Amino acid sequence: xxxxxxxxxxxxxxxxxxxxxxxxxxxxxxxxxxxxxxxxxxxxxxxxxxxxxxxxxxxxxxxxxxxxxxxxxxxxxxxxxxxxxxxxxxxxxxxxxxxxxxxxxxxxxxxxxxxxxxxxxxxxxxxxxxxxxxxxxxxxxxxxxxxxxxxxxxxxxxxxxxxxxxxxxxxxxxxxxxxxxxxxxxxxxxxxxxxxxxxxxxxxxxxxxxxxxxxxxxxxxxxxx
Ligand code: DX5
Ligand code: ZN
Numbered sequence: 165x166x167x168x169x170x171x172x173x174x175x176x177x178x179x180x181x182x183x184x185x186x187x188x189x190x191x192x193x194x195x196x197x198x199x200x201x202x203x204x205x206x207x208x209x210x211x212x213x214x215x216x217x218x219x220x221x222x223x224x225x226x227x228x229x230x231x232x233x234x235x236x237x238x239x240x241x242x243x244x245x246x247x248x249x250x251x252x253x254x255x256x257x258x259x260x261x262x263x264x265x266x267x268x269x270x271x272x273x274x275x276x277x278x279x280x281x282x283x284x285x286x287x288x289x290x291x292x293x294x295x296x297x298x299x300x301x302x303x304x305x306x307x308x309x310x311x312x313x314x315x316x317x318x319x320x321x322x323x324x325x326x327x328x329x330x331x332x333x334x335x336x337x338x339x340x341x342x343x344x345x346x347x348x349x350x351x352x353x354x355x356x357x358x359x360x361x362x363x364x365x366x367x368x369x370x371x372x373x374x375x376x377x378x379x380x381x382x383x384x385x386x387x388x389x
Contacts, residue, residue, distance in 0.1 A: 166334055166357040168382035170375050171196035171229050173340070173362030175211065175313045182216070183223035189365070192372035193379070196229040198340070198360045199249075200313075203234040206258060207311035214243035221248030229253070231280060231340065231360075233310045238266050245273025253278030253304050253338075256289050267298045278302035278338070283309060287324040294332060301336060302358065303328055307351070308341030313362040317342025322354040329355025348378050352385035 172194050177185035186197055199217065204210035217228060227250040232240060237254035244252055252275040259266055263279070270277040279293050279300045293300045305324050308315035318341070328337055339356040344364025351359065359378050368374045 165386060166336060167195075168379050168386070169195040169336070169338075169358040170378050170382075171198040171338070171358060171360045172365045172371070172375070173198040173200060173313060173360050175200040176362035176366035179212075182220055186220060186224045186226060189371070189375075190224065190226050192365075193375040194226070195379075196227040196251075196358070197224070198362075199228055199230045201230055201232045201234060201240070202311065206235045206255065207233045209311045214240065214247040214249075217244060217249050218247035227251065229338075229358075229360075230275075231304060234258075238262060238269065241266065241269045241273055241275075245270075245275055249275055251276040251278055251302065253280050253302065255280050255282065255310075256293065257282060257285055260289075263293055263300075264296075264298060267293070267300055271298065276301050278304055278336075280304035280306060280310075280340075281324070282306050283318055283321060287327050290328075291331075294335070302338055303335060304338040304340055304358075304360075305356070306341055307339050307343065310341075315342055317344075317347040317350075319347075319350055322350055325351065325354035325356050343378070345374060345377055348381040349385070352381045353389075355385075355389070357382055357386070 202211040230249045338358035340360035
């Protein structure tokens with residue numbers, strides 16, 4: 165059985181107080197911290213890079229689940245590895261030619277390799293990355309167009325989750341975008357076990373309550389599947 169992981173997206177945190185926001189989320193029961201890395205090119209927004217991960221790593225032991233929305237992920241493997249990233253998830257749309265090298269490099273730096281798909285990318289495109297000698301260890305299904313927090317969840321993406329869960333029962337499947345108490349059951353029953361949630365957690369009066377609700381929803385869906 166795959167483990168439920170709730171990963172608050174630090175994109176919705178107060179970046180000026182990143183260390184205390186990270187600590188607050190861990191205290192509230194977060195399993196992972198989701199770090200959105202945007203280069204202003206692959207997506208029309210610019211966020212943080214390896215230097216910020218390095219600074220944050222000095223303040224927390226937490227699993228840093230880095231989601232690289234960048235055009236040249238291979239250029240960032242080494243700096244993110246050195247900075248203390250735990251997971252390195254790149255986008256399949258920009259990695260068709262070099263994913264094997266990318267996965268191998270990510271593993272050699274001690275990080276967990278993951279692959280992500282934009283809403284318009286068919287799920288079949290990640291199948292080759294899940295087979296062979298050096299497979300990715302997580303698939304992140306975007307449930308909004310990448311770039312910004314606070315967008316509306318796209319339920320039609322759940323078909324991708326269902327297809328993957330059926331084919332790969334023990335794979336970590338992450339969903340990202342618009343997840344919260346009103347959408348979690350759709351994602352959980354489709355088979356997602358890693359849940360990214362930004363605005364629904366940070367915007368809640370009681371983030372611990374939301375995190376526990378998301379966790380329980382995944383657990384319940386697993387029990388009844
Ligand atoms: C969007 C990011 C998400 C985003 C999620 O490009 O990948 O991680 O922060 O935020 P919410 O949960 O607010 O949709
Ligand atoms: Zn993300």
